[in-house]
Each structure stands twice: as structure tokens, then as C-alpha cells.
Amino acid sequence: MKSLVSINDIDKTTILKICQRALEIKTHGFSKTLPDKIIATLFFEPSTRTKLSFQSAILRSGAQILNFEADNSSLKKGETLEDTIRMTSAYADLIVIRHPEAGSALRAQQVSSCPIINAGDGTNEHPTQTLLDLVTILEHHGSLDGFTITLGGDLKYSRTIPSLLHALANFDVKIILASPQLLSLPDHLKANFQDKIILQTHSLKEGLKSDYFYMTRVQKERITGTTDITFEEDWILNKNLCEQYANQNTKILHPLPRVNEITTDIDDSPYQLYFTQAENGVYTRIALLEYILGVY
Ligand code: CP
Numbered sequence: 001m002k003s004l005v006s007i008n009d010i011d012k013t014t015i016l017k018i019c020q021r022a023l024e025i026k027t028h029g030f031s032k033t034l035p036d037k038i039i040a041t042l043f044f045e046p047s048t049r050t051k052l053s054f055q056s057a058i059l060r061s062g063a064q065i066l067n068f069e070a071d072n073s074s075l076k077k078g079e080t081l082e083d084t085i086r087m088t089s090a091y092a093d094l095i096v097i098r099h100p101e102a103g104s105a106l107r108a109q110q111v112s113s114c115p116i117i118n119a120g121d122g123t124n125e126h127p128t129q130t131l132l133d134l135v136t137i138l139e140h141h142g143s144l145d146g147f148t149i150t151l152g153g154d155l156k157y158s159r160t161i162p163s164l165l166h167a168l169a170n171f172d173v174k175i176i177l178a179s180p181q182l183l184s185l186p187d188h189l190k191a192n193f194q195d196k197i198i199l200q201t202h203s204l205k206e207g208l209k210s211d212y213f214y215m216t217r218v219q220k221e222r223i224t225g226t227t228d229i230t231f232e233e234d235w236i237l238n239k240n241l242c243e244q245y246a247n248q249n250t251k252i253l254h255p256l257p258r259v260n261e262i263t264t265d266i267d268d269s270p271y272q273l274y275f276t277q278a279e280n281g282v283y284t285r286i287a288l289l290e291y292i293l294g295v296y
Pocket of ligand 1: 255256
């Protein structure tokens with residue numbers, strides 16, 4: 001039984017297969033490849049893109065959604081995550097889960113009788129975000145090799161960053177780390193990717209000299225303690241900074257939602273690729289559902 005709890009659950013060949021299938025769907029249109037399948041979407045944490053693009057992917061591919069409202073469920077009576085998953089897996093062919101605790105998707109997989117897709121678990125991972133990031137780069141660059149990517153912003157608390165780093169390790173890429181000092185990539189993660197990291201900087205301007213600049217917001221909801229971390233003015237990305245410091249063809253990616261770290265004057269500029277990235281979530285998630293449910 002295939003699941004996607006960590007991006008490391010799939011190898012380079014499978015990553016490429018899913019990305020290529022996503023772009024095939026984008027080019028040739030939707031088809032009902034998953035009739036009669038029931039897919040449960042269990043979101044224990046707020047989401048716009050991931051939840052709606054999964055639900056769109058389910059409907060576009062001819063499957064049915066089994067929706068779960070955490071606030072209206074027996075969680076309110078004290079039911080555990082494990083019991084919730086055991087029951088849901090008896091009613092569905094696949095479970096998509098987002099949960100605020102790191103490791104919750106693995107806990108779900110351990111008790112589920114159907115496949116699990118991790119739609120984000122705490123600070124741990126967000127593997128489906130990574131797949132759509134790669135689809136976007138593959139579509140734009142034509143390959144997942146031969147580019148430089150800057151991972152920028154909150155590298156300490158973002159769950160998209162560990163998943164993306166693990167996936168990029170499969171490809172011939174150069175990585176720049178650019179973050180405010182307090183939000184640097186943890187050492188244990190950095191150590192695993194030393195051969196790819198060509199620069200670590202605390203300057204947004206320096207990080208902009210790259211083919212792709214992948215910005216992340218401060219993950220306030222995951223920062224514990226009393227420290228109120230916000231980006232200083234020099235960490236707000238605007239069009240003027242892009243024009244002064246980015247390469248001519250630099251593209252800005254962002255998993256979204258943005259708060260204030262990318263100003264809206266970039267939206268209509270040639271640097272913007274983040275809306276295409278979000279749109280690619282639907283094609284990517286159809287391709288992933290098909291893979292997990294054995295269509296290819
Ligand atoms: N990128 C992402 O996970 O967005 P949502 O939180 O809106 O799902």
C-alpha cells in the first residue's frame with residue numbers, strides 16, 4: 001500500500017513520473033481516472049490552497065470527497081487521532097490529512113487500513129507542496145537539473161523547506177540559503193545538504209542572485225515562547241529590489257499564503273511565478289492521487 005508521509009517515501013524516478021503526469025494533465029485536460037473512489041480530507045488545521053486544490057483534484061478526477069470538520073467531529077468528545085483515522089480508513093479509499101503536530105501523518109499511517117497523504121504536519125513536512133513546487137520548476141525550466149534556487153525567509157519553522165530540500169537532493173542543483181539570522185536553517189538539516197549549498201546569507205539582496213527565489217513567510221503559528229518574530233523592512237521583497245538585485249530571469253516562488261513578505265507590485269511583474277505554482281496544485285494532486293491509487 002503506497003502512502004506519502006514524507007517526500008523521502010518516493011524516489012527520484014517516482015517524483016519525475018508524478019511531475020510529468022501533472023504537466024500532461026495540465027496540457028491535455030482533466031479526465032475521470034478515479035471513478036468510484038472515496039477520498040477523505042481531514043484538515044485539523046486551517047488551509048485554503050491545499051484543502052481546496054485536493055478537493056478540486058478529487059472532483060476533477062471523478063472521485064468523491066468524504067469531508068471532515070474537526071470542530072463538528074467526535075474529537076470534541078475526546079476521540080484520539082488514531083481512532084479517528086481507524087474509522088475513517090474503513091469508510092474511504094485514501095485519507096488526506098493536515099494536522100498541527102509533527103509526526104501526526106506517520107501516526108495516521110501506522111493505524112490506517114488505507115493510504116495516507118500528508119498535507120502538512122506541524123514543522124515536519126509538506127510533501128505535496130514540494131511536488132507542486134517541482135512541477136512548476138519543471139514546467140518553467142524544462143528540467144529539474146541545472147539551476148540555482150534560493151530558499152528564503154523563515155527556514156527554521158517552515159515545513160515546506162525540509163521537504164523541498166530532501167527532494168532537491170535528488171537533482172543537480174545549487175542551493176542558496178537566505179534568511180534573517182533568527183530564522184536560519186537548523187544545523188541538523190544543513191549538514192545533510194552541504195554538497196548542494198553554495199552560499200548562506202542573511203541578506204535578502206544577496207539571495208536574489210539566483211534562478212529561483214523561494215520565499216516563505218514567518219510561521220508565527222509554529223513559533224513557541226514569547227519572541228514576536230516579524231521580518232524587518234530589509235526582508236520585505238518588492239519589485240524595486242528585484243529590479244536592482246535579482247537576475248534578469250529570476251522567478252519568485254512562494255508556497256503562500258503570503259502575509260507582507262512579498263509586496264503586491266511583484267504580482268504583475270515578470271518575476272512572479274507563485275500564482276502559477278498555486279494553480280499547479282490541482283494538476284499535481286490529481287497526478288499524486290492517481291499514483292497512490294494505482295492508475296499508473
Ligand atoms: N501552501 C499551503 O499549504 O497553503 P494552505 O495553508 O492555504 O493550504
